[in-house]
Amino acid sequence: MTIRSFDLLQPRSLAEAITLLVQHGEDARAIGGGTTLIILMKQRALQYRYLVDLQSIPGLNQISKEPEGVRIGALATHRSVELSPVIREALPVVAEAFSRVGNVRVRQTASVGGNLAHADYRLDPPPALLILGAEISAMGPNGARKIPLKDFFRGMYETALEPGELLVDVKIPSMPAKSKAVYLRYSAMSANDWPCLGVAAMVTRENGRCKELRLALGGVAATPVLVNGLTFVKDQLLDEDVMQQILAVVDEQISPFSDLRGSEWYKRQMTQVFIRRAIAQLDSQLIEG
Amino acid sequence: MANLAIVGQSVYRTDANPKVTGRALHVGNIEMPGMLHVAVLRSPYPHARIRHIDKSRAEALAGVAVVLTGAEIAKMPAVDAHFGPAFRDQPILAVEKVCYAGDPVVAVAAVDKRLAEDALQLVEVDYEPLPAVFDVLEAVTPESALVHEQHRPAKAFADLAHVQAGRQSNICYHFKLRTGDVERAFAEADRVFEDTFSSPAAQHVPMEPHVTLVYLDEHERLNVWTASQSPSYVRTELSATFGIPMNRIRVRVPYLGGGYGAKLYAKLEPLVTILALITKKPVRYALTREEEFLTITKHKVVTRIQTAIKDGTVTARKCEVYWDTGAYAEIGPRIGHKSGYTSAGPYRIPNVCIDSYCVYTNRVPAGAFRGFGVPQVIWAYDSQTDMIARAIGADPVEFRLKPALDEGEPFATGTIVRSFGIKEAIREAAQAIEWSKPRAAPSGTKSRGKGIAAGVKAVLTPSISGAIVILNADGTANVLSSTVEMGQGSETTMGQIVAEELGISLEQVHIVQPDTDATPYDTITAGSRSTYHMGNAARSAAAKIKAELCEVVAARLEVAADDLVAGKGRIFVRGMEERGMTVGEIFLAKFGSLGTTLAAEAVCQPAASHMDPETGQSEKCTEYWFPSATAAEVEVDTETGQVKVLQLVSVGDTGTSINPRHCEQQLLGAALTHLGLTLFEEMVFDEGQLVNGSLLDYQIASFKDMPESVRPIVVQVPHEDGPFGAKGAGETGALTVAPAIANAIEDAVGVRICDLPITAEKILRALTDKEGTAVSIGSTTS
Structure with missing residues (x-):
């Protein structure tokens, strides 16, 4: 299939890009790595007269260590996140989640900003970023603003970004002391397939007990889900009683729908299995560590 | 096995080198001057009557050569608007109604693929949805919607000669087998097991999707390059569909990028042919992966x-x-x-x-x-x-x-x-x-x-394979066979068989790729039949040549032909390698010249009984x-x-x-x-x-x-x-x-x-x- 002809606009700055997007309104769309947008345009499911090429703006692909975390530019590729020494050291769960997307050819091209702005409910990175409390910087016709990632996903393929507004970077805070995080992806069919679901978990320990548990899931609702209401685990041992309570809380907050990768019933079952596995894995790591 | 030189050896594939180095020719790589590209509008409905098609805006687009509908094909004299190997039930483009979501309805040929797809977006089709049936067990009930009102047997293959025009039913074929007394055995059984099993539709996913290129040559002959497992059948089908004499159709198949059954019989060839006949230009249609899923x-x-x-x-x-x-x-x-x-x-x-x-x-x-x-x-x-x-x-x-x-x-x-x-x-x-x-x-x-x-x-069974072996004066051979090399290794296998029979090396055998101008009829490259059928045909043809060579050597050396064997590029007396002649020497003895060839044809045609x-x-x-x-x-x-x-x-x-x-x-x-x-x-x-x-x-x-x-x-x-x-x-x-x-x-x-x-x-x-x-x-x- 072919793409209808379009003009590729190459702004040299964010401000210029925003101006172009505002000027052309619904006729224009920003393009990062293009791995999803181009497929949809080839299928002629989406058609734009103008594509605003964010790759032509210098500096948007930086990955930098900051005093309280790591900042990843919107145009950094999945592959660069996966291989970044900074991220592998400080936030290995982020490197792991990005390494699970698509295949190496896709990851070499697909951008971090594109991944988040696409807001697909089953992508691997969002759950990992959600448990770490990531925050998005956006820039639009009305200036710059910060959006916590947990408020960013509004629906299937819908985000908090306003027309003409661009995702500039994502800031990920450092992990708390004595904490470990893990991302488990489960593909129910071919190992190469989209995940049936993904579970990210972070456990912080203090004096041999749980200080904090964070859980986030992909694939089990129209958006990635950051689980609320887990504060009751503070100062608890993660024993079977507590586990049952955790699973009950999670089950209330997910709303999986049946698709090619599993029925609602199956996704609820697998959510429980993989939350157990994620927590068990972290628990043993923390005990060993 | 006794005394075999190359049969039974795990030699490397002769096609491996050109494939891994990217030099193998595939249909999709062939470009011709002025070539048009095809895009096809497909039905969004699983079953619907076509009330009206408005293609005027598409036809007005610069660069569009033709916008074609099934109704127009149906009006063409001497063209059968339908094709198919068992029943002629498949329209080249939908006529009057569509029968599945994905059924081709309108085709555009234009100077490039994007323009052809742009043109499709300008075509408007008015459909009247009809009741449809999606479940095979529901389709056999009397209440089911009918997919086809009439059945038209095709008569293209001997083994399908018994296929009959059906009644008003979705069952297009019913095979029966009865042996023994089943009812009695069930009545006398200790235990009876009854189960139902299902397996779903799936796709072949060949690396190379279907692609066909058709042009008319300087003699207005139809030339077809196609990714097909059945070049002989494609020629027969095009001849039947368009009323063109068989010797005015040339079908060629280079290396195939995988078939697995997807590329058998006719697929894109009738449509691309009609577009080439209308436009008088080379026309190529290459399916997208998504269309592949809607094809077979x-x-x-x-x-x-x-x-x-x-x-x-x-x-x-x-x-x-x-x-x-x-x-x-x-x-x-x-x-x-x-x-x-x-x-x-x-x-x-x-x-x-x-x-x-x-x-x-x-x-x-x-x-x-x-x-x-x-x-x-x-x-x-x-x-x-x-x-x-x-x-x-x-x-x-x-x-x-x-x-x-x-x-x-x-x-x-x-x-x-x-x-x-x-x-x-x-x-x-x-x-x-x-x-x-x-x-x-x-x-x-x-x-x-x-x-x-x-x-x-x-x-x-039955099926037919013909092969021609041509021996050159330098001891090399060309094998004319319509078996398609699609990754299964037929080129190497046929080479080994002919090399063994003629006593030459694998490198001395060249397998000519299917070309209906030169290679004889073959039913299909499918069904695990080529090694046996084409292998037998090629071996028999080679054996005929060997017999001719032996006859010359027997006369020259005054030995019995039965005592002669082929090996190392020579014909010699069994057990006495020094008593023999090279192919060149035999050619000189037989023809007085090296400027000639020896050719033989053989057909393998196993029969089945009624x-x-x-x-x-x-x-x-x-x-x-x-x-x-x-x-x-x-x-x-x-x-x-x-x-x-x-x-x-x-x-x-x-x-x-x-x-x-x-x-x-x-x-x-x-x-x-x-x-x-x-x-x-x-x-x-x-x-x-x-x-x-x-x-x-x-x-x-x-x-x-x-x-x-x-x-x-x-x-x-x-x-x-x-x-x-x-x-x-x-x-x-x-x-x-x-x-x-x-x-x-x-x-x-x-x-x-x-x-x-x-x-x-x-x-x-x-x-x-x-x-x-x-x-x-x-x-x-x-």
Whole structure:
């Protein structure tokens, strides 16, 4: 299939890009790595007269260590996140989640900003970023603003970004002391397939007990889900009683729908299995560590 | 084998180098000056009447050469608007109505592909939706919507001569087999087992999607470059459809980028031909991957199977097989027939009743798929065989071995089997997987199990292959054959056969690629038939040349021709290599010149005897058989239902191997394709709309899905009439994978899945149902 002809606009700055997007309104769309947008345009499911090429703006692909975390530019590729020494050291769960997307050819091209702005409910990175409390910087016709990632996903393929507004970077805070995080992806069919679901978990320990548990899931609702209401685990041992309570809380907050990768019933079952596995894995790591 | 120089050697493929270096020619690489590109508008409705098409805006677009509809084709004198190998039921473009979502409706040829697709967006079609049928069991009921109001047999193939014009029904073909007294055997049985099995539609996913290029040459002859497994048939079909003499049609097929049955018979060729005839320009149509999914599929099949057991033995079997052939019959009737008659299995069962129905539905047409329907029927009978063995406390391997047919016994059709290594295959499979050893104890959430499956396919009979061998004065040879090299290694195999017969080296043989101007007729490159049929034809043609050479040498050296042999590029007296002549010397002796060639043609045409239409009995229903067995060891995660295949052993009786490594590769390639088909591949439809028609959503097995260990075992039971004893190997590895894995899963966790694919969810659901409660999620591995 072919793409209808379009003009590729190459702004040299964010401000210029925003101006172009505002000027052309619904006729224009920003393009990062293009791995999803181009497929949809080839299928002629989406058609734009103008594509605003964010790759032509210098500096948007930086990955930098900051005093309280790591900042990843919107145009950094999945592959660069996966291989970044900074991220592998400080936030290995982020490197792991990005390494699970698509295949190496896709990851070499697909951008971090594109991944988040696409807001697909089953992508691997969002759950990992959600448990770490990531925050998005956006820039639009009305200036710059910060959006916590947990408020960013509004629906299937819908985000908090306003027309003409661009995702500039994502800031990920450092992990708390004595904490470990893990991302488990489960593909129910071919190992190469989209995940049936993904579970990210972070456990912080203090004096041999749980200080904090964070859980986030992909694939089990129209958006990635950051689980609320887990504060009751503070100062608890993660024993079977507590586990049952955790699973009950999670089950209330997910709303999986049946698709090619599993029925609602199956996704609820697998959510429980993989939350157990994620927590068990972290628990043993923390005990060993 | 005694005294063979190159047959039986695992030489490397002659096509490997051009392929891995990217120099092999494929149709998609051919560009011609002024070439037009095609885009096709497809029906969004599974069944609808076409009320009106407005194409005026598309026609007005600069660069668009033609915008064509089926109604226009139907008005063309001397053009048959419909084609098809069993029934002429498939329109080149939809005429009056569409029969599936994806049915081609309007075609555009334009100077580039984008423009052609732009033009399609300007075409407006007004449809009136009609009642549709999507389920094969519903389609056979009298209340069902009718897909076609009339059936038109095609008469293109001898083995389909009995296909008849049907009544007002979606059943386009019904095969019957009756032997013994089935009712009585069931009445007298100790136990009766009745089960229903299904396997879904799936796609072949060849690396190279369909592509066809057609142009008229300087003599206005039709030239067709096409990615096809059946160049001879394409010429016949185009001649019949357009009324063009056969010698004015030239069909060429370069290296094919995989076929697996998807590229048989006619596909894009009639449409591209008509566009080339209208525009007088070269026209190429290359399917997108998404269109590939809307063009041809593996048959969805539902099989009801009943088996009577008396004193621990199978005494009777009743099979009802329903083939969902989709909107157009394609080759469905042949599949319903050839696979239908094998659907009780390779066993000694005195009473058998088979009804095999080929049924239209409003879904994507189904056709040949590696195994030609036999994997679907083995899925049913071998799964049930295993279930019965377990139910009556018999060892599943012994339960198969005991009634497995021996050489000289009659198959269910009454045909005496020969070269039938089914027992050898079962034994090899059982041994390879250490069947009799105790199973490993479950570890955490993981349980292991082993499974064996066995089955047999019969080769398409009758069919025809012709070959011409041309010997050059320098001792090299050209072989003219319409067998398509599609990755199966035919070029190397034919080269080995001809080299052996003429006593020359493989490098001295060149296989000419299919070109109907030069290469003789061949039925199809499919069905594991080429090594036997084309191999025999090429060998016989080479033998004729050798006989001519020997005649000259015999006269010159005053020896008996029978005492002469070919080897090392010479003809010499057996045991006395120095007493002989080179090809050059023979040519000089015979022709007084080196500027000539020696050519010979041969045809291999095995016959079948008449099959009784009421009982399916035939003295000879097939030329040869492909016994297959697969052994699998699996590990099932009882919390998720996920299956990991640890070991997969594919065993096939291929006859004598011309090239043992090729046979092993064929067994493994077929088995690994069917691994994906067993565990996750399925074309999912919602009210006739394909839901997962792209490689984003339809996954085939990849390296990441491979078992920890895969192993081919070639059983060689020579066939008395095969070239050097060979049969074929292309499909054997495909036949028994699915039941072997299902049987291993039951062995591991005690649940039986009867509907392919065996997804993790189906297993977890079955485990949950078995426990009567939610599966214990408490037992984490930590």
